[in-house]
């Protein structure tokens with residue numbers, strides 16, 4: 270089986286969409302649909318025909334272009350069950366543990382509520398890829414709009430359990446600010462210092478910091494490191510629960 274080709278494109282102020290193409294079957298998927306023109310021009314540039322549209326959650330910057338893309342391409346739209354707000358145009362609703370086939374490989378659905386309660390992520394175990402929407406960012410995580418810290422931490426822990434060599438595609442370029450915040454709460458982490466320097470260089474060259482690798486996130490992302498003694502000492506929360514540490518980190522990041 271040939272590896273999927275992944276083409277990331279930008280839209281809005283800091284959003285990323287991704288096209289996934291399988292040369293054997295000719296199938297192409299796009300993750301999220303915030304901007305129809307951006308998606309359709311990315312498809313045109315590659316000469317690919319969209320077969321599947323995968324939607325992570327109901328926010329407009331992930332769904333605003335859905336109907337236009339569907340009309341233009343006749344693609345199959347797979348998205349979350351309407352836990353919070355329904356999304357018009359979904360053909361197949363999927364929830365936690367569901368699987369579907371794209372380009373002759375299984376795709377696993379993870380329900381990762383917290384940012385929204387309908388959030389789902391798409392795991393491609395054969396290709397070692399995961400699309401985390403606004404749940405997990407490089408060195409950060411999504412804001413808690415519809416869920417609470419305990420809910421989001423459980424979602425983050427689901428993602429942490431994936432193989433460490435999984436490539437992580439997230440939906441926004443927030444990494445530079447996330448790195449500064451991470452250094453503030455985890456200042457002695459040498460892997461983090463190294464990654465933060467790399468991020469500065471990448472952004473200075475106008476390059477994306479996404480995708481990232483789960484192994485790197487386990488080493489540098491404070492939201493994946495709530496049991497770390499150094500972070501707990503910085504927060505003065507050595508004996509607190511993981512949920513309390515996670516909530517404090519999220520609260521501080523909101524104000525950062």
Ligand SMILES: [Zn+2]
Pocket residue numbers: 326328384403
């Ligand atoms: Zn969102």
